[in-house]
Amino acid sequence: MHRSGSRPQLDLSKAAIQGNFEVKDPTILLPNQSDDISHLALDIGGSLIKLVYFSRHEDQSIDDKRKKTIKERLGISNGNRRSYPILGGRLHFVKFETTKISECLDFIHSKQLHRGGGGAYKFADLFKERLGVSLDKEDEMDCLVAGANFLLKAIRHEAFTHMEGQKEFVQIDTNDLFPYLLVNIGSGVSMIKVDGDGKFERVSGTNVGGGTYWGLGRLLTKCKSFDELLELSQRGDNGTIDMLVGDIYGGMDYSKIGLSASTIASSFGKTISDKKELADYRPEDISLSLLRMISYNIGQISYLNALRFGLKRIFFGGFFIRGHAYTMDTISFAVQFWSKGEAQAMFLRHEGFLGALGAFMSYEKHGLDDLMVHQLVERFPMGAPYTGGRIHGPPLGDLNEKASEARVCLLLLEMPLPLSNTVYIANYLN
Numbered sequence: 333m334h335r336s337g338s339r340p341q342l343d344l345s346k347a348a349i350q351g352n353f354e355v356k357d358p359t360i361l362l363p364n365q366s367d368d369i370s371h372l373a374l375d376i377g378g379s380l381i382k383l384v385y386f387s388r389h390e391d392q393s394i395d396d397k398r399k400k401t402i403k404e405r406l407g408i409s410n411g412n413r414r415s416y417p418i419l420g421g422r423l424h425f426v427k428f429e430t431t432k433i434s435e436c437l438d439f440i441h442s443k444q445l446h447r448g449g450g451g452a453y454k455f456a457d458l459f460k461e462r463l464g465v466s467l468d469k470e471d472e473m474d475c476l477v478a479g480a481n482f483l484l485k486a487i488r489h490e491a492f493t494h495m496e497g498q499k500e501f502v503q504i505d506t507n508d509l510f511p512y513l514l515v516n517i518g519s520g521v522s523m524i525k526v527d528g529d530g531k532f533e534r535v536s537g538t539n540v541g542g543g544t545y546w547g548l549g550r551l552l553t554k555c556k557s558f559d560e561l562l563e564l565s566q567r568g569d570n571g572t573i574d575m576l577v578g579d580i581y582g583g584m585d586y587s588k589i590g591l592s593a594s595t596i597a598s599s600f601g602k603t604i605s606d607k608k609e610l611a612d613y614r615p616e617d618i619s620l621s622l623l624r625m626i627s628y629n630i631g632q633i634s635y636l637n638a639l640r641f642g643l644k645r646i647f648f649g650g651f652f653i654r655g656h657a658y659t660m661d662t663i664s665f666a667v668q669f670w671s672k673g674e675a676q677a678m679f680l681r682h683e684g685f686l687g688a689l690g691a692f693m694s695y696e697k698h699g700l701d702d703l704m705v706h707q708l709v710e711r712f713p714m715g716a717p718y719t720g721g722r723i724h725g726p727p728l729g730d731l732n733e734k735a736s737e738a739r740v741c742l743l744l745l746e747m748p749l750p751l752s753n754t755v756y757i758a759n760y761l762n
């Protein structure tokens with residue numbers, strides 16, 4: 333999908349790349365520009381680069397009746413404010429492996445996004461040379477929290493539970509959002525107690541995270557990509573690798589301490605046998621055992637930190653999760669088991685883009701305060717308006733999603749520009 337081109341290949345495997353950035357936009361974006369206008373922000377992590385960019389365009393598809401309804405919902409009636417022309421706009425979410433930053437640059441260049449933004453601190457010179465843009469660094473934790481708060485407050489079908497294969501979207505009361513624990517499972521794991529907008533404390537973390545699964549999984553299974561590793565796990569049987577309680581107690585539960593025979597007593601405990609070598613085990617089983625070990629461990633540590641601060645809600649983000657059912661079920665099981673049902677694990681649809689979205693939202697600091705998020709209304713992609721309560725929301729990301737495939741989130745944005753107040757609304761999917 334991306335031009336390999338003759339550009340010099342960058343060896344970035346050694347680059348310790350961290351951070352969330354929003355580009356200083358050198359061009360003045362006028363509201364009446366007819367073509368797409370993009371603001372771009374990036375989160376370049378240890379494993380993945382996440383891009384969020386905003387494009388807007390004239391939107392003829394919204395009829396006057398719907399425009400009137402939307403303005404009323406936003407408290408923008410012609411009576412008390414100047415009339416707003418309605419234009420279209422979308423947020424786009426794209427990711428690349430960090431080692432393939434050249435592809436990312438090609439993508440930005442091919443989309444001409446750098447005319448509206450884009451960049452990464454560690455590659456300041458590269459972005460200057462290839463795209464002619466300067467960059468502004470944002471703090472990673474600030475961006476993670478800003479991105480999570482933005483999504484949880486503004487997008488109705490963002491958070492969901494996932495237990496025993498059942499996914500259910502939950503409606504968040506924005507007046508009762510705080511405090512919560514945000515667990516971002518990226519290359520490593522950060523656990524952040526969030527008390528409000530810009531009010532948070534990183535209370536813990538663990539170095540056993542997404543990079544651990546991907547790194548150990550690659551070494552042990554020879555998988556060439558994360559998706560391959562994750563797909564392998566779906567065909568695995570961890571009982572050939574993990575030592576179960578029943579393996580120790582003759583197939584029986586250890587009821588006295590509440591352990592069933594099927595509970596894992598020791599992850600990878602069966603591979604201590606000197607009668608078998610790595611090649612004697614199925615890569616599928618190894619991948620599943622590794623996924624379960626890491627997911628369960630993160631779920632347990634997250635619960636213990638929620639317990640420390642009396643937090644009942646734990647939101648999990650980061651691209652390790654990838655909307656993968658087994659990963660979410662395992663994390664949910666660990667939280668439910670250790671909290672005895674007191675705490676609840678929830679997941680986010682835009683899980684891996686929290687940092688990039690937070691960087692994107694920091695545009696006020698960079699002279700782009702003409703783009704103000706007033707209210708975001710996400711139209712249920714199947715066309716049915718959100719009616720509240722528990723619903724099965726839009727399908728989650730597909731595991732086969734290409735590294736660079738954009739996921740589009742339809743948003744309603746207000747952009748009170750000096751020259752003409754404009755409400756931007758995405759053209760709804762029918």
Ligand SMILES: Nc1ncnc2c1ncn2[C@@H]1O[C@H](COP(=O)(O)OP(=O)(O)O)[C@@H](O)[C@H]1O
Pocket residue numbers: 376377378379380381429517518519520541542543544545546558559649650651652653654684735
């Ligand atoms: N296509 C992918 N390529 C590489 N890692 C992926 C991919 N999809 C999911 N992952 C997982 O996501 C982790 C990176 O998550 P992310 O939130 O981007 O953190 P970071 O900011 O450290 O890159 C990887 O370590 C891996 O476990």
Ligand SMILES: CC(C)(COP(=O)(O)O)[C@@H](O)C(=O)NCCC(=O)O
Pocket residue numbers: 350377378379516517518519520521522536537538539
């Ligand atoms: C250093 C990091 C915040 C970087 O974030 P990431 O790129 O992994 O998403 C994260 O890897 C982390 O919190 N690691 C765990 C450090 C610890 O043991 O607390």
